[in-house]
Amino acid sequence: MVHGLMKTSTKLLNICIDSLCKSRNLQKAESLLIDGIRLGVLPNVITYNSLINGYSRFVGIDEAYAVTHRMREAGIKPDVSTYNSLISGAAKQLLLTRAHQLFDEMLRSGLSPDMRSYNTLMSLYFKLGRHGDAFRILNEDVHLAGLSPRVDTYNILLDALCKSGHIDNAVELFKYIKSRVKPELMTYNILINGLCRSRRVSSANWMLRELERAGYTPNAVTYTTMLKMYFKTKMIEKGLKLFLKMKKEGYTFDGYASCAVVSALIKTGRAEEAYQCMHELVRSGRRSGDIVSYNTLLNLYFKDGNLDAVDDLLEEIERKGLKPDDYTHTIIVNGLLSIGHTGGAEKHLACLGEMGMQPSVVTCNCLIDGLCKAGHVDRAMRLFSSMEIRDEFTYTSVVHNLCKDGRLVCASKLLLLFYNKGMKIPSSARRAVLSGLRMTVSYQAARKTHHKFKAAIKSNAIADP
Structure with a gap:
């Protein structure tokens, strides 16, 4: 009777430890093991294997292997499952030599x-x-x-x-x-x-x-894979036909698939169906907790100039407790710029800063480009100066827009500064500056600037883009 009770207690201990290990709560699993031993519930090979598997998957192979020493101290021999978990941990880290060492150790232990x-x-x-x-x-x-x-x-x-x-x-x-x-x-x-x-x-x-x-029935994975292929290969009608079949049979699809469907509908001039599709996905509850679907719908509303619908959708996002991502903010900034509301786009970016959020480099790039195109180059340059992180597009956009605005000297000085800092800038920016100098200043000024660029590129060992 007591033996049977102890056996049941060990089984329960194993279930709990395995569950904790799978959910990455290894510290709690270790505490539970100690508590179990104090209460007289002795662990077995299954208990230790759960810990080893957890350490192998989420921590590291050395920590997992250390558990085998505790096993042996407790008089429990590692089994094939023990070594399989260890080999799997080594394989996850691409440690071929370590994996073979563990494999050989298993053979030496007399295990097959x-x-x-x-x-x-x-x-x-x-x-x-x-x-x-x-x-x-x-x-x-x-x-x-x-x-x-x-x-x-x-x-x-x-x-x-x-x-x-x-x-x-x-x-x-x-x-x-x-x-x-x-x-x-x-x-x-x-x-x-x-x-x-x-x-x-x-x-x-x-x-x-x-x-x-x-005799198999295709599942959501099968259909979604086929759906993506149809859209990537421009077989839009086949893709839409498969989408309707999935919809009819009650399959769900990931964010990429739903966005691809909407994009395909728009490209084929079926904007009304695109709206209907997105509304259904968002409102049905199948993707109501997915910001990707809301982003797609938000983009559609901005493109259509339907600002009332934009406001309603943003309120719904807030009401449902969804967290807008970088793409959401980029859509809003780009959408406001597209209707000529540059002040609103700048205000939105400022609000992000006030809320302690760091606007993404993509969002900032979008605003810089939009401000320049609207003729507000000075405002764009102030934003550029305030950016902590910039990418290739940031620099290229600023140089190109300065050239378009006739500020060629400023553009050439900025580009030279970038090169002196060892930055890799696309050659199109350099061509824009030199072409502008040749056309509006002189060939001599262009040649002189070109030599400066070449010297900066060479001295900073930048691969000529």
Whole structure:
């Protein structure tokens, strides 16, 4: 009776520790283990394996391996699952030598590696680009160990071949697999994804038919992958047809897919359907907690000049407690600039600063470009001076707009300053300055400035863009 009770208590302890480890609460898991031991609930190999798996996944291989010392001190021997977790941790960090050391240690302990052990090693070799070694493990080591590869092994091989661009080899391997094991739905999805990424439309459609012939029903992953491929390959009508089918069958789609659908509808002149699609996605609750959908709708309203709808949507975003992202603020700034409301765009950026938020470099770039195009170059330059982070587009935009405004000397001095700081600026900015100087000042001034640019580029070892 007492023994049975202790067994149940250890099972409960294992469930709790495993749950804590999977949710990254390793400190709580350790505390719970200590509390359990104090109460007389003794851990077993499963308890320690949960900790090792947690440390391997979320902390590091050294911390995970340290747990094995505590196991041995408690009189518990590591098993195959222990070493599999450790090898997986080493593989995650691409530590090939360490993975092999752990594999050899497992063999020395008298344990026989299982298919998971070999799968992890094969996956590691693929990640390192050593395909030949991965296939050697499959064709030699697995065979010598007397193991039979399962479908998950083949899924790893197919995924690696697809990701490395060896699509034809993946298709040939798939045909071989069909003669050995029954492919899973995941197997078909891996191949469809690989074929779609390489834009092999007819082959992807063939694989979809193969999937259905095998008795499987395409899932959201299958359809979303196909949907993205249709839009990327400009097969808009096919994409929209598949979208309607997904909608009818109750499938959900990610932010990219829904935005791609809306973009396709707009490109084909079906703005009303685009509005309807976004309204349905946002209002139905399927994507009501997704700022991506609201961003798409916000962009549509600005493009249509429907400011009342913009205000209503922003209120709804606030009411639902959604957090606007950098793209939301960029849409607002760009939208206000597009209707000539430069003051409103500047005010929005200032409000972000007042709220303790750092506007993204993309949002600032958008405002600088908009202010310059509206003839407010001085205001744009003040914003440029206040920016802590700038990118290539920031510098290029400022130089080009100064040239357009006839401030060629200022543009040339600024560009020279950038080069002296070792910054890489596109050659288009340099061409704009030199062309402007030749046309409005003199060829001599342009040549003199050109030599200064070349000297600055050379002295700061900048690759000539």
